[in-house]
Each structure stands twice: as structure tokens, then as C-alpha cells.
Amino acid sequence: MKPHFSPALVREDLRDFAGYSSARTSHTGAPARIWLNANEAASASAIDPEGQQRRYPQPQPRDLVEALASCYGVNPAMVITGRGSDEVIDVIVRAVCLPGADGIVISSPTFGMYAVSARLHGVPVHDVPQTDLGDRWSVDVAAIAHTVRETKSKIVFLASPGNPTGSVIPTADLLWLATELSDAAVLVVDEAYQEFSDQPSVADQISDQPNIAVLRTLSKAHGLAGARVGTGIVHPQFAQVLLRVQAPYPVPEPVRAIAVAALGEVARAATAERIQTTIKLRSELAQILAGLSSVTAIYAGQANFVLVRSTGPDALLRLLADHGIVVRDMRHLPGLQDAVRVTVGTAADLEAIRAACTESGAWISPTDVEQAKQRIT
């Protein structure tokens, strides 16, 4: 028999919480002809002649949930969708952690929203820093398990591939940690960049290990950051808990329509092609940056960006800025006081970076990444 989701993982004071009962969720389903239960307008807005926006949307639009489930290869009962994975992160924190009591564990350098959501909810954040291995980063799952027990934390947030590291956490490590924490904590594996990696998703482990929660998003590989569509893939019983905590109508109708279209066959084929191009350009970008004599480390990783360390991050940022190229200064993060993160753009963007680097006079023109890496290490 498959294991259940442990109620002990849910915030104690919310275990019997029913959530907001909206007009959409409280309708019994009896056949109806005239809908007068939600105080919607009697006729369509002048800017919406066909009236597509007149009604409140379904809390979890059926067609979108099914399209996401099919895209990620999971059962629709395991899907919860919302305004970006940012919202799913927030909902998980609020559903699991009692403010002022339960904590979360992160492993820096990592995505900033875990700590932001925790802080806004009055939940302490415990950090078990990653180890820099020179060309990638490593997460210490044994130390994380220890910290969860010491601090009585209820959630571990790990991104794989990581942001800003680009490094993947071995599946065996993730499963070991989830098993170790079975009744103690939820392990959130943020797979925002999974499409760019060669490591499979851990989503299909959830039925055997119900304390795993996986985050996916349409913001990166699918090219829809503006639409704000994120997905939590969780045990069906945990999904029911999260839906009670989430805002009543988290998916606006125009967003539903765009996202369903983006998950159709034609758009998905184009997305798959863009992913392949990005992976190819990622190593070219790493190669170009490795040619800068000021660059001391390159983490090409398995996402859609490259992280670099430089003896002169200021000069590197200025050089790119002089050519109108904006990249992410990472110097505010602990352990990354000399680092810059560059997103993989188009082939033309890459040529602009190449031009900036070769013009700079600080470029040593390596013939390949390996050679550059040897210079660096």
C-alpha cells in the first residue's frame, strides 16, 4: 500500500481549517441555468464583448491543471497551480509552518524567495551553506537533516538545478534526505530549471515519499514569465491542504487561456527546440567568459545561465554595461562577493557579449572551455 501524507506535516492550528468557501467552490453541482450566486455583473464589460471575463474563474481551472499534469507527467490530483512558483512557495510556508515556532532550512547561495516568504510569515530561516567545488556546488544533505532536527524546522527548500549555482543535487541525495525527514519536514525541490538539466524530475517519487513537494514554472523554459504560472506537484492529500490556504481565485482567466495554449503540442515542440538551443549556447557563453583573464571560476551548470567569479566584477559589469548588456550582480550573496550571473540569451546576444569581451583587451581567446577551465583551476 502506498504511504499517506502525514498530517503531522501540516501546521497544527490549520489541520481542521476549511479555508474560504467561494461561490465557485460552494456550488453543489446541481444542474443550473441562471447563475446569481457570485455578485458578478449582469452583462459583459464594454472591453470584453464576448463576456469571457465576466465570471469569476475556477479556482483551479480544470483544463490548465490537466495540461500541466500531462506536461510534467503526473496525476492531475497532484497539481496545484498559482501565480508563479513564488506563490506556491508562499502557500507551502503558510500551510506548514506555525509563525514564531517552526523554521525552514535553506542552503545558500540559493533563490531568495524562500527566506522572504519565511520572514514575512514570521518563520526563522536556518542556512546550511553549500560547498564550492570550483566548477559546481554541493549541498550537504546529512548536515541539513541534522539542522532540521536541531532547529525543529518543518520545511527544507532546495533548488535543483540551483539558482544561482546551476548545480544539480543528485537524486539519491534528495531521496535520502526526504526519507530521513519523512514525518518531520517537507522537502521542497524547486525544479524551475529542470528542462535545461539532464537529471530527471523527482516528481514521480512523491507517491512513495509523500513529504516531497516539487516546484515547476512556465517562467523559464516555457517563456511565460509575464503570465505568472507556477505549479506545485505534491501528494494529493497535501494538495488539498494547500488549496485551502491559497487565495480563492489565483489564476486569472486570460492567464489560464495563455498557459493552456502554451502547453499545446505546437508550442511545446517550439519550447523543446528553444531549450536545446539554450543548452548549446550555454556552453558557448561559458567559453567566451572563460576567455576573460579576470575570470577566476565558471559554473556553467545545468540551467539557462552561467555564474562567473572575477577578480574585477566591477570592471566586468562596466564592460558589459558599456555595451548595453545587463547581467545580474551577485555580490550581495554570501560567498559570492566576486560573482556575476549571466542569462543565456539569443545567439545575437551571445555575439554582443563576445564583441564586448574581445574588444576589452582582457580576453585571452581560449580554443575551448576545457582549456579555459584548466587555466582557471
Ligand SMILES: *Cc1c(COP(=O)(O)O)cnc(C)c1O
Ligand atoms: C525564477 C525562479 C523561480 C520563480 O518562478 P516563478 O514561477 O516565476 O515565480 C522559482 N525558483 C527558482 C529557483 C527560480 O530561479
